[in-house]
Amino acid sequence: xxxxxxxxxxxxSRNASTDDIKTAFRKLARQYHPDxxxxxNAEERFKEINEAYGVLSDPQKRARYDQYGRAGLGxxxxxxxxxxxxFSDIFEQFFGINMGGGGRSRRPRRGRDLQVHxxxxxxxxxxxxxxxxxxxxxxxxxTCRGSGAEPGTNPQRCGTCDGRGEVRQVRQTIFGSMMQSxxxxxxxxxxxxxxxxxxTCRGSGxxxxxxxxxxxVPAGVDNGTQIRLAGEGEPGILGGPQGNLYLxxxxxxxxxxxxxxxxxxxxxxxxxxxxxxGAEVDVPTVDGTSKLKIPAGTQPGKVFTLKARGVPHLRKxxxxxxxxxxxxxxxxKLTKEQRExxxxxxxxxxxxxxPKEKGFLDWVNEALGG
Numbered sequence: 001x002x003x004x005x006x007x008x009x010x011x012x013s014r015n016a017s018t019d020d021i022k023t024a025f026r027k028l029a030r031q032y033h034p035d036x037x038x039x040x041n042a043e044e045r046f047k048e049i050n051e052a053y054g055v056l057s058d059p060q061k062r063a064r065y066d067q068y069g070r071a072g073l074g075x076x077x078x079x080x081x082x083x084x085x086x087f088s089d090i091f092e093q094f095f096g097i098n099m100g101g102g103g104r105s106r107r108p109r110r111g112r113d114l115q116v117h118x119x120x121x122x123x124x125x126x127x128x129x130x131x132x133x134x135x136x137x138x139x140x141x142x143t144c145r146g147s148g149a150e151p152g153t154n155p156q157r158c159g160t161c162d163g164r165g166e167v168r169q170v171r172q173t174i175f176g177s178m179m180q181s182x183x184x185x186x187x188x189x190x191x192x193x194x195x196x197x198x199x200t201c202r203g204s205g206x207x208x209x210x211x212x213x214x215x216x217v218p219a220g221v222d223n224g225t226q227i228r229l230a231g232e233g234e235p236g237i238l239g240g241p242q243g244n245l246y247l248x249x250x251x252x253x254x255x256x257x258x259x260x261x262x263x264x265x266x267x268x269x270x271x272x273x274x275x276x277x278g279a280e281v282d283v284p285t286v287d288g289t290s291k292l293k294i295p296a297g298t299q300p301g302k303v304f305t306l307k308a309r310g311v312p313h314l315r316k317x318x319x320x321x322x323x324x325x326x327x328x329x330x331x332x333k334l335t336k337e338q339r340e341x342x343x344x345x346x347x348x349x350x351x352x353x354x355p356k357e358k359g360f361l362d363w364v365n366e367a368l369g370g
Contacts, residue, residue: 004048006051006052006055006056006065007052007056009048009049009051009052010024010025010028010049010052010053010056011024011028012024014066016056018057021053021056021057022057025049025052025053025057028045028049029046029049029050032045032046032049033046034046055073061073064224107238107240108236108237108238108239108240108241109236109237109238109240110236110240110241110242110243111233111234111235111236111237111240111241111242111243112233112234112243113233113234113243113244113245113246114135114137114232114233114234114243114244114245114246115245115246115247115248116133116134116135116245116246116247116248117247117248117250118131118133118215118217118227118247118248118249118250119250119252120217120221120249120250120251120252121251121252122251122252122253122254122257122259122286123286124217124251125217125220125221125222125223125249125251125311126219126220126264126286126311126312127219127286127312128216128217128218128219128220128221129217130214130215130216130217131214131215131217132212132213132214132215133212133213133215133247134210134211134212134213135210135211135213135232135245136208136209136210136211137208137209137211137233137234137245138206138207138208138209138234138235139206139207139208139209139211139235140205140206140207140235141198141200141201141204141205141206141207142200142207143198143199143200143201144198144200144201144205146205146206146235147198147205148190148194148197148198148201148203148204148205149194149195149196149197149198149203150196150197150198150199151198153195153196155190155192155193155194156192156193156194156195157191157192157193158184158186158187158190158191158192158193159186159193160184160185160186160187161184161186161187161191163191163192164184164191165183165184165187165189165190165191166181166182166183166184166189167181167182167183167184167185168181168182169182206235213229213232213245215227215229215247217249218314219311219312219314220262220311220312220313220314221249221251221314222249222251222259223249223250223251224248224249224250225249226246226247226248226249227246227247227249228244228245228246228247229244229245229246229247230244231243231244232244232245233245256284257286259311261311261320262310262311262312262313262319262320263310263311263320263321263322263323264285264286264309264310264311264320264321264322264323265322265323265325266283266284266285266322266323266324266325267325267327268281268283268292268324268325268326268327269327269328269329270294270298270326270327270328270329271328271329271331272328272329272330272331274294274298275294275297275298275299275300275326275328276296276297277296278293278294278295278296278297278298279293279294280292280293280294281294283306283322283324285306285309285322286309286322287309290306290309292304292306292324294326298326299326299328300326300327300328301325301326302325302326303323303324303325303326304323304324304326305321305322305323305324306321306322306323306324307321308320308321309321309322310322
């Protein structure tokens with residue numbers, strides 16, 4: 001993969017529209033396609049252009065790239081393999097021109113990728129879990145074993161394209177006369193004609209099935225993390241490899257806990273007496289209850305850290321921390337006895353008030369590093 005900025009490669013601004021991205025890609029693809037360009041670095045530049053377009057044309061990948069750079073793309077999976085990409089396929093897709101003269105329909109092609117959403121609880125995202133997902137996909141027909149022909153019969157070579165799966169014609173383009181290939185209208189690109197279609201798949205060679213897969217979700221995943229299951233997508237064409245299955249994770253919110261990267265945040269209410277006199281309190285964590293010592297005179301907004309009680313790191317050992325933000329709960333109703341006690345206390349504290357230079361929210365944000 002290239003180390004250059006994708007926006008720089010396509011020559012566009014970071015707020016470019018989808019149409020701007022596509023226009024820039026088409027212009028550069030015409031200029032640097034290895035079968036057209038005479039520049040020495042044409043193939044390398046063309047790979048760069050396609051890599052940039054593959055990310056910026058996908059809204060989800062673009063958002064991750066804008067926020068985290070290439071590090072954000074590592075979790076998403078699905079980055080194309082530019083070392084094995086067939087550039088003539090891309091050129092044909094965008095311009096309708098077949099540069100190599102060979103019919104793409106008769107070449108083995110990788111199967112389509114699939115995506116499934118997977119819901120996780122907050123705890124499952126923290127500690128990992130074994131989950132079962134259902135995916136509906138095409139699979140090779142069990143009756144005809146993918147041939148499309150009824151058992152006991154065989155497909156016949158197409159007479160229109162002579163088994164090539166394509167028909168060819170010369171077309172005048174901006175680059176001069178070029179051979180253009182199109183899918184054979186008789187056989188639909190298969191190169192064969194099925195006179196007696198399979199009764200199960202009706203000649204497609206594929207069956208639609210719903211399958212269950214058991215997946216081990218690693219500890220520390222987050223909302224939007226994508227897991228790749230290689231070879232679990234749609235079947236390949238003409239012997240090509242099977243596509244991949246991508247699991248897009250959606251983590252449910254928690255009643256008490258909030259997540260900030262690998263740290264877990266918790267707002268904890270204590271009463272006035274605990275704040276003034278100090279106390280030892282039970283604090284909920286994802287690991288269970290933990291003891292926390294509240295020193296005498298603790299102020300609202302004080303943050304205590306419970307080490308290694310946060311979320312495990314995905315790609316290294318160790319865990320984040322749990323940050324406990326203290327709130328002092330002021331009672332709205334008092335018993336007669338409590339009111340008398342507070343009145344006695346008030347008489348000893350005086351009536352002087354002092355303005356604060358910072359508001360409470362500023363204090364909280366400063367305490368949490370944000």
